[in-house]
Amino acid sequence: MTRMPLNESQPILIVEDSDDDFEAVKRAFKAANLHNPIKHVYSGEEALRYLQSGPSPIPGIILLDLNMPGVDGRKTLEIIKQHEELKHIPVVILTTSGDDRDIEACYRLGANTFIQKPVDFDGLIAAIKRLKEYWFEFALLPKDT
């Protein structure tokens, strides 16, 4: 049976506390011709509540900011990647930090990729486009069971 890369119906979960940053990512998705449903949560706690509620379909990919109040991004990442039902979902860290310690810590916790958020909007569109090409047209993702 041929497995297609992430298709247009699998939702993307975006964990981002800043409305401005979320709007920018949303616009970048549009500009990159990405039409998947987007689920936006503002915090780590909200993300975990949502994921543990057994959403159907489960997100095909999670974009996770590190700098959030409350349960921070790293803790959220750790919980997802240790959770039997969630650990297989690719998590892309999309954050302003480019600090080597953050990078290393995230990969150690199981982050699938670490991307430093470009500061300019064109840069963000370009990054989102590349993300889309990589995860949606190239990589194979686990099916939503």
Add this chain to the structure above:
Amino acid sequence: MSPHPRQTQSILIIEDSEDDYEATIRALKKTNFHNPVFWCKSGQEALDFLKHSGAHKDKTNPMPGLILLDLNMPGLDGRKTLQQIKENATLKKIPVIVLTTSNDERDIEACYRIGANTYVQKPVSFDGLIEAIKRLKEYWFEIALLPKENGNG
């Protein structure tokens, strides 16, 4: 997009086919990749390379920034190799891209659960393989940030 200035890390290719290794090298050259590339023909050799054990004892090769792992290898199978890398405190941070001919759902999920950073179906054609390697290089060396070779632990 130009490479991030800090992305000087090496790639480790774990691949038993010399033809596929050659194709990978050619693809990397075409994308102007000049960082060091290391090759291990088996899972066991790769683990020795990474842990500086066995045949690679007393060697000082640096930890690679990225690993391309072919699952279809004889001997220590690819999944066990992946597992050993991802369960090792020092090695687990290295992004591992799994390349394999299988597109079986169970294989895909199993690899992600073990900690594969990406699962890629290995193209059957030479040109397809070259294209895949280019995409991997662009993503990991121009978009993503890799862990530093000499990080803590």
